Amino acid sequence: MGLTPSTSNTYKAIGVMSGTSHDGLDLCLAEFIHNGESWTYRILKTKSVEYDKPLQQRLMEAYNLSGRELAMLNAWFGVWIADKINELTKDFTADQIDAIGSHGHTIFHDPTHGYTTQIGSGAHIAAGTGIQCVCDFRSGDVARGGQGAPLVPIGDELLFPNYDICLNIGGIANLSYSTNDQRVAYDICPANMALNKLMELYYSMPYDKDGELGRQGNIDESLLEKLNSLDYYNSKVSKSLGREWFENTFFPIIDIHSASPENKIRTVYEHIATKIAESFAAKESGTVLLTGGGARNPFLTDLIDEKTNNSLIIPSDEVIDFKEALIFAFLAVLYLRKTPSSLASVTGSLTNSIGGCLYY
Numbered sequence: 001m002g003l004t005p006s007t008s009n010t011y012k013a014i015g016v017m018s019g020t021s022h023d024g025l026d027l028c029l030a031e032f033i034h035n036g037e038s039w040t041y042r043i044l045k046t047k048s049v050e051y052d053k054p055l056q057q058r059l060m061e062a063y064n065l066s067g068r069e070l071a072m073l074n075a076w077f078g079v080w081i082a083d084k085i086n087e088l089t090k091d092f093t094a095d096q097i098d099a100i101g102s103h104g105h106t107i108f109h110d111p112t113h114g115y116t117t118q119i120g121s122g123a124h125i126a127a128g129t130g131i132q133c134v135c136d137f138r139s140g141d142v143a144r145g146g147q148g149a150p151l152v153p154i155g156d157e158l159l160f161p162n163y164d165i166c167l168n169i170g171g172i173a174n175l176s177y178s179t180n181d182q183r184v185a186y187d188i189c190p191a192n193m194a195l196n197k198l199m200e201l202y203y204s205m206p207y208d209k210d211g212e213l214g215r216q217g218n219i220d221e222s223l224l225e226k227l228n229s230l231d232y233y234n235s236k237v238s239k240s241l242g243r244e245w246f247e248n249t250f251f252p253i254i255d256i257h258s259a260s261p262e263n264k265i266r267t268v269y270e271h272i273a274t275k276i277a278e279s280f281a282a283k284e285s286g287t288v289l290l291t292g293g294g295a296r297n298p299f300l301t302d303l304i305d306e307k308t309n310n311s312l313i314i315p316s317d318e319v320i321d322f323k324e325a326l327i328f329a330f331l332a333v334l335y336l337r338k339t340p341s342s343l344a345s346v347t348g349s350l351t352n353s354i355g356g357c358l359y360y
Helices: 051-059 067-088 122-129 138-143 153-159 192-203 223-227 243-255 261-279 298-306 317-336
Strands: 012-019 024-034 039-050 097-104 105-109 113-117 131-135 166-167 172-179 182-190 286-290 311-313 357-359
Touching: 012 067, 012 317, 024 067, 024 317, 039 067, 039 153, 039 317, 051 122, 067 113, 097 122, 097 317, 105 243, 105 357, 113 138, 113 166, 122 131, 122 243, 122 357, 131 317, 153 172, 153 317, 166 261, 172 261, 182 261, 192 243, 223 243, 243 261, 261 298, 286 317, 298 311
Parallel strands: 012 097, 097 131, 166 286, 286 311
Antiparallel strands: 012 024, 024 039, 105 113, 131 357, 166 172, 172 182
């Protein structure tokens, strides 16, 4: 693309998302149309690829790898992602698709110390698909002093403008909303990341289907107070969460507590619902677009609903499951248009910036 902004108004792009829940890869092929003032989108095709146990373990333990081993995994994972994209696009030719936007899989994220690392080599994705790939969306913002996250708020603002709040409950719960002509967004708290780890640890199950086990426990008030009073929740600056904070600060509090497994799980549900409801304070009534795996957990959504006057809107299955992948496709489009996608009002960066790096 050089340095010249794209002048097209219609794009086809693929979004690729591997989240903090370590459960699988989401792919979304979508068409985006800009009418001069606003954007519309149409989802053309989606695919969710569940990680098998060996791959899941490789990703979960990748932060312990040597530099050489991590570089090898980065390249291998890029080739693997390219293969999955090719399966998705078998009915299309490469020249029918303008770009791929790949988030990659986060291994390290510590913006306080100026670094973030997502694997899944964009060079190998581009080479393996024949489609230019935009990746490494976080680093430019971190280099400008920002958190490098959340990344989806620009998509929330431009693709879902009719909702007062956009809430995503994945491995980490996050939200975004507009106020005073600025987009505000941040990571709220660990969500499925915590619940899934407890389910695996105590019940050898990947997740709590429909919140069935959560319903059986009782709230442990002392554990709840410890979780609710963590320093992160008192910060008023732009903030994001990563695996490091979860493993080093959040989970040890639960792990050493004397509560029974079912009561730990129930207490974490209460913590998640409480922190999400508190995050709605700036929008005390309105509509909340709810997406991510948590939208499929009726126990969790009921708990949130009980604690807020806002109306939770659960969209179509495609939007629930693929909204983040959809937005990463959109971020690739914004890159082609040389339009800033990392918002300083969201990340705390010095300036807005065009997120990502392009591999032809």
